Amino acid sequence: MKIIHIITGLYTGGSEVMLYKLLSTQNRNKIDSVVISLIDRGTLGSSIAALDIPVYTLGMKSGQTTLGAVLRLAKIMRSLNPDIIQGWMYHANIAGLLAASFLGFKVPVLWNIRASQTVLKNEKPSTAATIWLGGKLSHFPAKIINNSHASAIAHQSLGYLFSKTIVIPNGFDIDKFIPSQHDYKNVRLELGVPDNTTLIGLFGRYHPIKGHEVFLKAAKILLKKYPYIHFLLGGKEVDSTNHVLNQQIAQLEIGEQIHLLGERQDVHHLTAALDIASSSSYSEGFPNVVGEAMSCGVPCAVTDVGDSAWIVGNTGRVVPPNNPEALANAWQELIEMGAEGRSKLGSAARSRIIECFSLDSVVTQYETLYETMFAEKK
Incomplete structure (x- = not known):
């Protein structure tokens, strides 16, 4: 399976770290991954590239979509021809749908929501608008992954389709985070x-x-x-x-x-x-x-x-x-x-x-989901 992970940025945050942990632990004999950052390589781009996983950047500025970035995304998608598109966080989830449109919507899109925020007034206007838009477009992705039960319930109140929601918690590297x-x-x-x-x-x-x-x-x-x-x-x-x-x-x-x-x-x-x-x-x-x-x-x-x-x-x-x-x-x-x-x-x-909450068990849940989506696509 070729999976393209689209993420807002690659600075050190919970979502970005979880993506890195997933990429570093997944079965490379089954899954061929590529990462697209809407912004730049951040602090984790080099670490992901060191896993021999290609990292593309679109050079967008926070909250701003440019024609050049859209055209670059289209070019990347057509050249890679993925089997699955996985979005990470609100802006990248919407970008995942846009990416699928360049392939005639023939590729399943998965969303990954990493927060339980429900008070839109606490967000930047562009982020609040993106969260709201996600609720309106939530019938398009094949599945919506939430990393917590609280997040799944909160986003249902924002219009996200609960019938498409699954919960996969974060996993932890128990060999890295140890008493010392x-x-x-x-x-x-x-x-x-x-x-x-x-x-x-x-x-x-x-x-x-x-x-x-x-x-x-x-x-x-x-x-x-x-x-x-x-x-x-x-x-x-x-x-x-x-x-x-x-x-x-x-x-x-x-x-x-x-x-x-x-x-x-x-x-x-x-x-x-x-x-x-x-x-x-x-x-x-x-x-x-x-x-x-x-x-x-x-x-x-x-x-x-x-x-x-x-x-x-x-x-x-x-x-x-x-x-x-x-x-x-x-x-x-x-x-x-x-x-x-x-x-x-x-x-x-x-x-x-x-x-x-071991990392291995969580990665297995992601891999099982990807295998299911890949089988349905075929």
């Missing part, structure tokens, strides 16, 4: 903090729905009782150039305890260094960072959005969204368990990921 005392010590050395410093982390791109402000307010509350705790934040635009984020930190007067690392390629090392991992999001589908932390044996405190509570189960703490006090209290509970208590909880978290 080496990382625990080395990251503290990098940060210039004592070896016994308690680290609470939040990883994810900067976006209003990720709740960075809630995380920082919770940090302020916790520091009143535990003044020596440090907080580690990473992700796209989570760095010194983000004026809004840095202004919030300055206003809360917690700058000495906050470390902004920006976008990193060694997140598995950073995650293994944490004592507690956190998600403060207002909205999520199936957050990779939570499963990755659990795979590293790190207990999590998360907001009750998307499938976060389902992922964590009884191995961490779940709190309401937009509630800094509740998040700070959850952190406090985990801190007061002591290192031994957190270690036991973290071991249970890793066992849950191995049992329910």
